Amino acid sequence: MRILRTVVQMIFLGGAVALLAKGLAGVVPANHNCEAYCPFGGIAALFPLVKYKAYTCRLTELNMSLMISALILTIATKKSFCGWICPLGTLHDWLRKLGSRIFGRAFYVPREADRWLVSLRYVVLVLVLGLTWTVWGGDLGFRAYDPFYIIFTWGGHGTLAFSVYIAIAVVAVALFVPFFWCRYLCPMGAVLDPFSRAGGLRIRRNTDSCTDCGKCDRACPHRIPISQVDEVTARDCTNCLECMVECPEKGALELSCYGK
Amino acid sequence: MKKALIIPAAIAVLILVAFVTVNAYRVPTLHLPILEGDARPATVRTVEYVVDGVRCRGTSMGFARMASQGGGVVSVTTYARTRSAIVEYDPTVTDPDQIREAFMAPVVRDGVTYQFFNMLSQTERD
Known part of the structure; x- marks a missing residue:
């Protein structure tokens, strides 16, 4: 399962890097960069479209x-989408693993602060859409602050002198705090939250086979307390399946598709 | 374990659907009427250009400004994804070649000459 996800992640990250390389080499039109494939652009386009x-x-x-x-x-x-497709999510995932190898542990934000900080992504979402549709007059001004755009266009059109420092900071922090951008600041994550709660493919814990060893809790990069629930409904679950890979009891954790 | 395959399968199907359906609906990047109401001529012809340089709303505005500078342009509609521009014009005032020359004209700014737009193809419509 881990290999399967890594292959899918590599395909999408490879695509983003290929677009970046083509853009830098000037072999594709200027508007054919990662921005053309960003689903968050669809959200930003909604109001002007209507x-x-x-x-x-x-x-x-x-x-x-x-x-x-x-x-x-x-x-x-x-x-x-976050755990398998998003190139920035993949970058965060790999930086998390690299950080754990270098420092021997991950530096998670204390749970009480984390509970408040996760709401920041909704503030970012409102700010980005509000500014795009008003102050920025329809221009995608968020580009200058968006690590996805800055990294995968290498400071493309619309970025500012300080933009590269934002990207460096996001990458550096991701080494220490797993999924810092995704968890606390990503506006696309905020858009997906309500839909994720309704997500049909969920991890289900079989209480008869589960020995409550807690390995799944420690394996989850989003710190979801899997051993305390019968079914993972948490909005932050990316179905990375790390908990299932780490689970020592066969059948204790299974994927259920709309309860089946 | 087999259920894990649902994820890459769903990703593949949904991305395929996204790319297939993208041509099902076409919304312009810019639709700019230039001669409206009584000013709109009785006979209007249409030409479609594929233009290197039409890549966003801003460049579309620039294209419309340059294409219409010779007069006779009724409306300009651009599509950034396909880099295409549909120009309605008054055949008694201008023609596709004159419009093309207008938007491909070099622009001198601060002593530097720029060519913002380059036509890749031109198709006249009825």
Whole structure:
């Protein structure tokens, strides 16, 4: 399962890197960068699309289609978009593993602070959409602060002098605090949250086979207390399946698809 | 374990659907009427260009401004994804070649010459 996910992650991260390389080499049109495939662009395009019947900035039908696909995927398989597709999520995942190897442990934010900090992504979402639709006049001003855009366009059009420092900071913090950007600041994660709660493909704990060893809790990069629930409904579950891989009891953790 | 395959399968299907359906609906990046109401000529013809340089709403505005500078352009509609621009024009005032020359004209700024737009193809419609 781990190999399968890594292969899928490598395909999407490889695609983003290939687009970056092509862009730097000048072999693709200037608007054909990672932004063209970002489903969050579909969210940013919604208001101008309804009001002016036109897209904003560089956003196109592809952003809309991929946004709809990402929402359907989340309804079906929780936040697997974050855990399997998103190149920035993959980068965070690999930096988390690298950080654990270097420091021997992950530096998680204390639970009480974490509970408040997770709400920051909703603030970011409101700010990004509000500013895009008002102050920035439809321009995608978030580019200058968006590590996904900054990293995978290597400081492309719309980024500012300090943008690269934001990307460096996000990468550096991700080595210490697992999924710092994804958990606390990512506006796409905030959009997916309500759909993830309804996600049909969930991890279910078989209480008869489970020995309550707690290995699943320690394996979960999002610190979901799996050993304390019968079914993982947490919005942050990306179905990375790390808990199932680490579980020593066969059949104690299983994937259930709409209860089956 | 087999259920884990649902995830990559769903990803593959949904991305395929996204790419297939993307051509099912077409919303412009910019639709700019230039001659409206009484100013709109009785006979209007349409030409579609694929233009290197039309990549967003801002560049579409620039394209519309340059394409219409010679007069006779009724409306400009651009699509950034396909880099295409559909221009309605008054055939008694201008023609597709004149419009093309207008938007491909070099622009001099601070002593530097720029060519912002380059036509890749041109298709006249009825």
